Amino acid sequence: MTEPLLAVRDLQKYYSEQDSFVDSLLGRDPTSVKAVDGISFEVERGETLGLVGESGCGKSTTGETLLRLREATGGAVTFDGTNVFEMDDDELKAFRRDAQIVFQDPFSSLDPRMTVGDIVAEPLKIHGIPESADGESKREWRRDKVADLLERVGLSANHLDRYPHEFSGGQRQRVGIARALALEPEFIVLDEPVSALDVSVQAQVLNLLDDLQEEFGLTYLFIAHDLSVVRHICDRVAVMYLGNVVELGPTDELFESPKHPYTKALLESVPRPSTAEHGRRVEALSGDVPSPRNPPSGCRFRTRCPQVIPPDDLDIEQETYRAVMDLRDALAVGDVNPDHIWDAADPDRADTEAFIEEARARHIDGELRGEVAGVVDTALGHLAEGEPDRAAETLRERFESPCETQRPAVGDASHPAACHLYEGSDEVTVIGTTAGAAAEADD
Numbered sequence: 001m002t003e004p005l006l007a008v009r010d011l012q013k014y015y016s017e018q019d020s021f022v023d024s025l026l027g028r029d030p031t032s033v034k035a036v037d038g039i040s041f042e043v044e045r046g047e048t049l050g051l052v053g054e055s056g057c058g059k060s061t062t063g064e065t066l067l068r069l070r071e072a073t074g075g076a077v078t079f080d081g082t083n084v085f086e087m088d089d090d091e092l093k094a095f096r097r098d099a100q101i102v103f104q105d106p107f108s109s110l111d112p113r114m115t116v117g118d119i120v121a122e123p124l125k126i127h128g129i130p131e132s133a134d135g136e137s138k139r140e141w142r143r144d145k146v147a148d149l150l151e152r153v154g155l156s157a158n159h160l161d162r163y164p165h166e167f168s169g170g171q172r173q174r175v176g177i178a179r180a181l182a183l184e185p186e187f188i189v190l191d192e193p194v195s196a197l198d199v200s201v202q203a204q205v206l207n208l209l210d211d212l213q214e215e216f217g218l219t220y221l222f223i224a225h226d227l228s229v230v231r232h233i234c235d236r237v238a239v240m241y242l243g244n245v246v247e248l249g250p251t252d253e254l255f256e257s258p259k260h261p262y263t264k265a266l267l268e269s270v271p272r273p274s275t276a277e278h279g280r281r282v283e284a285l286s287g288d289v290p291s292p293r294n295p296p297s298g299c300r301f302r303t304r305c306p307q308v309i310p311p312d313d314l315d316i317e318q319e320t321y322r323a324v325m326d327l328r329d330a331l332a333v334g335d336v337n338p339d340h341i342w343d344a345a346d347p348d349r350a351d352t353e354a355f356i357e358e359a360r361a362r363h364i365d366g367e368l369r370g371e372v373a374g375v376v377d378t379a380l381g382h383l384a385e386g387e388p389d390r391a392a393e394t395l396r397e398r399f400e401s402p403c404e405t406q407r408p409a410v411g412d413a414s415h416p417a418a419c420h421l422y423e424g425s426d427e428v429t430v431i432g433t434t435a436g437a438a439a440e441a442d443d
């Protein structure tokens with residue numbers, strides 16, 4: 001097998017942020033935003049790898065960090081066999097030519113005071129290209145080159161002296177692409193290149209990118225939050241959630257047989273034309289994306305996962321399990337106010353049974369049976385006594401999921417999913433122990 005053009009190994013990027021004004025007054029350590037938290041993938045020569053996920057999951061940070069536009073916190077990136085983070089000045093200069101980026105917003109990524117000709121020529125000037133020009137000035141050489149590039153991206157050489165505001169969104173994105181092509185790169189990070197464009201224009205720009213890839217033998221990392229956009233342009237797709245890659249596979253396979261519950265949920269949110277697929281079970285995503293400052297221990301997705309795994313020896317339905325876990329998490333962060341429950345159940349605070357019944361009705365839909373009912377009632381009894389931490393601990397002891405104690409990582413199979421449901425296969429590597437997960441949750 002040939003060496004991939006780009007290999008990303010355990011890449012981490014944490015942003016430092018002061019928690020709040022009070023924190024800074026008290027001199028507390030800044031909190032890390034774990035924007036990218038140990039991701040690995042490879043991009044083969046000539047392929048397009050899609051990187052998809054909801055807003056804030058770390059896609060742009062990944063693209064910018066692997067290009068060394070941001071300093072990585074950890075991990076390694078190899079480009080054409082050389083470690084990007086250890087390049088010397090000459091290697092870095094060559095890398096800056098070979099690897100380019102096209103940004104999402106063609107409205108803000110182009111300097112409004114520069115002509116389109118100057119915008120596209122700028123990278124050439126910065127890199128001192130051409131070194132010499134036979135019979136014409138370097139400026140003329142660059143003007144010819146830019147005219148050529150503009151035509152290549154579907155604009156006209158007559159556009160050279162115009163300014164960005166004279167162009168439509170689609171045309172501006174073409175200017176951005178021409179600029180990225182100026183140095184004849186091998187690799188381009190396309191960061192949501194069509195998200196800001198009208199749907200009708202999106203297809204034209206995607207077709208252009210496709211044509212350019214073929215003509216110039218380009219390799220793309222295509223960042224998008226919209227799965228329907230990546231389907232037609234990507235060979236493989238990596239799905240990101242909260243700083244982690246959760247699944248990676250050939251595009252058709254990932255769309256037709258998604259494995260990770262998050263990928264399934266994302267796909268459910270894409271409108272689909274095919275009636276054959278209408279019968280598929282819809283597993284809605286519950287809850288908000290947790291903060292990357294304090295991501296959940298174990299599997300990052302477990303707080304919203306519709307298939308979170310209960311302890312082996314516990315007989316419990318998924319819906320009930322989710323409700324118990326949500327109650328436990330709410331207790332742990334002080335989000336359950338026993339006073340409100342007492343007020344509704346028994347203002348005299350004498351009848352613990354009534355308190356438990358009221359608390360159950362508020363937090364858990366449906367009937368609880370057997371052992372599950374017993375443990376939940378014991379926990380709620382602790383809450384009635386004013387001990388929410390003990391209540392949370394009681395629930396934790398009996399209901400703790402392997403999804404929260406161990407972090408699944410994407411393995412090396414051709415279509416791996418980082419999910420405990422696939423444990424035991426070569427698709428998932430499990431990282432950490434209970435203690436490790438607790439430490440991870442605390443830091």
Ligand SMILES: Nc1ncnc2c1ncn2[C@@H]1O[C@H](COP(=O)(O)OP(=O)(O)OP(=O)(O)O)[C@@H](O)[C@H]1O
Pocket residue numbers: 015016017033034035053054055056057058059060061062225292
């Ligand atoms: N300079 C920064 N300082 C602190 N936090 C940041 C910074 N840049 C991004 N973040 C945070 O890092 C996380 C990942 O952001 P990133 O922009 O990489 O995500 P994304 O998936 O590309 O989202 P979007 O599609 O909205 O751009 C987010 O929580 C974001 O708020």
